[in-house]
Amino acid sequence: MPPVWLALALGVAWRLGQWRPFNLSFGGDWIGLPGGLLVGAGLVLMLLAVVEMRKQRTTVIPHMEADRLVQSGIFKRTRNPIYLGDTLVLAGLILYWDVPIALPLIPVFVWILERRFILPEEKRLRRKFRQDFHRYTEKTRRWI
Template identity: 30%
Template sequence: MMEASSMLKLPPPVWALVYVLLAAAISWQLDWLKMPGFPLPLLGIALATVPWILPVWAIIVFRREGTEINPTSPTNRKLIATGPYRHTRNPMYLGLVIVTLGIAVSIGAWPMFLAPIAVFATANWVHIPFEEAKMRRQFGSTYDDYVGRVRRWV
């Protein structure tokens, strides 16, 4: 297994793409073995498109506030607690997890459901802890207050 610092070198959307492509390759090798009741193309399309609202909204807020979007930047100019950040501390990651779930639901092959699990795991145990430590060092009790008000996911 790669160490967390190595995994931070690739941005979360790249990891999501890697996981989807890997799951697709496994699915192809297994002749697209479908889960019972799947695929659900309309639900999958909705889950793969609507969640883009979260990261786009988050990017707009970051740009408007003049702070960094890159999760591995050494510092952030400002702690953002508005827009989607009032409801979840990680709207971009939440959007990626739901998008990959939508792809899995659309395709319906059981290995595809590993992709959203892998995206969640990478975000939750690699990227988010790095970002939280950085924000805590930089913003101290202001960040701790924010963490007390807003959940990590939903």
Template identity: 30%
Template sequence: MKKLIPPMLFLICIISMIVIKSLVVFKEIIPQPFNYLGIVPVVIGALMMMVVSKIFNKVNTEIHTFRKPRRLVTDGLFKISRNPIYLGFAIMLVGVWVLLGTLLPVIGCLVFVVIANLWYIPYEERMMEQTFGSEYLTYKTKVRRWL
């Protein structure tokens, strides 16, 4: 599972959502042009991830899920979410779902959130606890996992 990094899972989820919409004819729940509102969460999620990536580069810490972090980041978006990158991916997937306009592609959103919540985030939290100890545990009590 360490080879399946979150951006790859994100892409797999998007592709799956598009395939589901293409293969399974299902009633449209968000008709055109209202489905174009999905662009808003896609942009918001992408901006969130770009901001976090910039912060990680600035403080010279690791963004890769399976590599040891060099610094605990608690500023910016990390004041409202311990996982703003996963939140950004999830928001973008919701945007893609809205753009697709049918119900079944929501499965891609759910798959990403479940895997992130059950695999990636617990792995990262263990690593953060081992690396930063009580500093991370204190931070963890102050900021929620998602929002």
């Protein structure tokens, strides 16, 4: 489940922040504001996605068969708003906790999301919704 992977990445970032290898820092208290904004934006994206999926009466749980191809609301802008939200939360907390050494966790986390969740989900959607999914992928990007 993606929340488990997010929790693991956050745990590693937090632990690196406690350990402080190389004594690196972003350089001041100002970094808390953009970090908090990223966390907030990530949570808003996730909420908008869940609300839209509930309206369409389809599952939000990865690896389950979707009843509908959701293309409205936030899904007009990104095909993966929940995963994008997870990534923003990770990036925001890395900034907020002032742990620059944890920044490489972000692309690793994105890679894990794509391989373990996004690609299999897209395969199921492509198989079930065929031409509709193809048109959707042409007009809406995977991330942003």
